[in-house]
Amino acid sequence: MRLVDIAEADAHEETRRIMQICNACRYCEGFCAVFPAMERRRTFTEGDTAYLANLCHNCGACYHACQYAPPHEFGVNVPQTLSERRVETYADYAWPPVMSQAFQKNGFLTTLIVSLVLGLCVAGMLILISPHLFWGIHLGEGAFYTLVPHTVMAGIPLIISAFVLVSFVMGWRGYWHHTGAKWGGMASLLDAMSASASLRNLGGNNAGTNEGCPGPDDRPANARKYYHHLTFYGFMLCFASTSTGTIYHYLLGREAPYGYFSLPVLLGTVGGVILCIGTAGLWYEKQRMDERVKSLKTLGMDYAFIGILFAVSFTGLLLLGVRETSFMGLTLAIHLGFVYGFFLILPFSKFVHGIYRFAALLADANERKQS
């Protein structure tokens, strides 16, 4: 007997149906934070399923271990169902609310927006900047700003960032209230930070032995976790690069481009290379992942975001490589196009998984302390 007809159920209803089965079985409680969190509940509201969905790191260990996975008539597929519920929550908490729509066909939409911004950027610079400047060779401090004034180059992302920040805060608020999450103090904060920094929930074992989660041949593997580490830490290094660049500009009065061995360029180069490897690896791992664990509804969003992140870091490295040639102008235009586009889509892209995942880990840290 089917408890609910899967085809007609929305992701919340399907999550609730599955969690009721899982909660009567509990064999998976050793894998990650999701199952102990489930065991602390008997019934599953929309807030509960939103919380559990965002706690899930989509590793697939529980699918491969599941005695109720298809073709069993219970049809339990936790990783896929929680993926679908997760993207529902991204839409639910999107701000401004009209942007909920953006999580339909997200891969197409984010790619379209970034392409448009890229086109605008390249076309705008081609039109506005005289060809001998655009295709000229510029060396030394301030070279970039002979093409685009610093106020414009930095001002655009500053304005976008303000909007992005407001959007993140509003999304967090929506999530926090809806799931009934509670602040557990500094200890919980540190625990959630450690869980994020180490991705211990991708270790495949709550005992912390860290053998990893099932790879394509359903053997424990850590590749996806390590690629995510490269992506995350590469991104942070690039962020640090931009921040130190800003300090150089305003406090030290030095203008980009900086020397190859200056701090901003070193951070950016290392970060960019790591980010390229990380995103390429995540793409590769996503492709190899067992079809049954992936959700077709989120694949577009996943690939688009990974691809855009790769393009941002790759064009950044490219710019470093050609900045003393006549291709600097074009490469700068392309890189800026990707960077601006990337910033613009942040609140409506896969990036938000980091926000809600962290919120879920924070709530989980508090729940574990209480229980």
Add this chain to the structure above:
Amino acid sequence: MYTENKTSFPDLSETAWDIIVIGAGNAGICAAITAAEAGCSVLVIEAAPKDMRGGNTRHTRNLRAMHDEPTDILTDAYSFEEYFDDLMRVTKGVTNKELAELTLRKSSELTGWLTDRGVRFQPALSGTLNLGRTNAFFLGGGRALLNSLCHHAEKIGIIISYQTPVTELIIEDGFCTAVKLENGQSVSAKNVITTAGGFEANLDWLAEGWGDSAKNFLVRGTPYNKGIILRSLLDGGAQSVGELDQCHAVAIDARAPKYDGGIASRIDGVPFSMVVNKHAERFYDEGEDFWPKRYAIWGRLVAGQPDQIAYSLLDSTGVDRFMPSVFTPIIDDTIEGLADRLGLDPVATRKAVDDFNAACPDGPIDQSILDNKATSGLSPEKTNWAAPIANPPFYGFPLRPGITFTYMGVEVNDRAQILMQDGKPMANLFASGEIMAGNILGQGYLAGIGMTIGAVFGLIAGAEAARTLNSTAQENKQ
């Protein structure tokens, strides 16, 4: 049964196998790995498709292991003597003591052996059933254990052929000359290890022991254990062990699937409820003892009621006292309404509940102890945790007997060789797992011992089957 597009089989019959293992569960794969590690070529044939492989191993979660001191996966100690006493208590002595002692002693090697072959265990836990001292829990359960073992098996060159049901073993004078497959092929090997489970999914065979009531049983276990291999062995002259009607039967939710419902079909609310049959009459003491000690008799109790159905009735206080169930209880604001929804007579049910409530003692119950809060004046009495069913809404769970596995099997010796009716071992046939567990577990049940028997006799069968071949090879050389 699960169907999948059948892939075309390579011709298995072209290879001269040293050993064929029938069944890719815990017992079978343990035997296959042991034999392959001793240098034998091994073919494992499995009736189910890969996703459903391994018989009842899919539904298991732990094995019971003797240990003298705490380990990283088992707390405290579980001595041979204590383990043996537990076994004697549940089987009431219906066991082969020599084989039981062998199993219990060898159980101490299992977690190490399995860990070395990629199986992961949970750290000692205090959770479900409080079995962290006696039982080692597989991380992710039996299917995860099987994924690890099968992966290891394939890595060391064992061929596992899925969706390959066997129709018959050809046995001549205790020697298996061929294994007939459903696809028309016939395979043979020097030694054959049978680990194909019992016959719980064969309702006709169950009916031989249980009569017509068997048609109302639900099978919690795998739908693939139809007893084909067991029947073949018995027809081929093997000595049977265990009673035809002995099986692990628990009361499960009547809405569970006909087959393969597994652990989640379990109902834990009986001790906090009143249980009636289809005539709204109580028939057994719901509060006789803690549920982990009683759940395994309730299948048999429900099987003895008219139409093999019963109903567990609770109120809103009682329903929060146990683990949530996979099926949402049937709910109504009145007893009459609940009875109507369950298909019980409302007037008779009202009277039964009123009588029960009137017989309940005052004061709250304490579910953490045997609290002696007993009814007075009922037949039968409820001897613990008796509380009136008074706070609406009211909840009902329909119950049916759920068969997990059967006990009747083939008799074996301490080398896992199958014995003939004259007591002599069969020439090239070995057994492990559910198909021979009845040698040790003649009746009753001890959580996790099925997996222990399967693994221990898997190791023995694999080693013995390999040893006889190697010694033959030695003799031929000399």
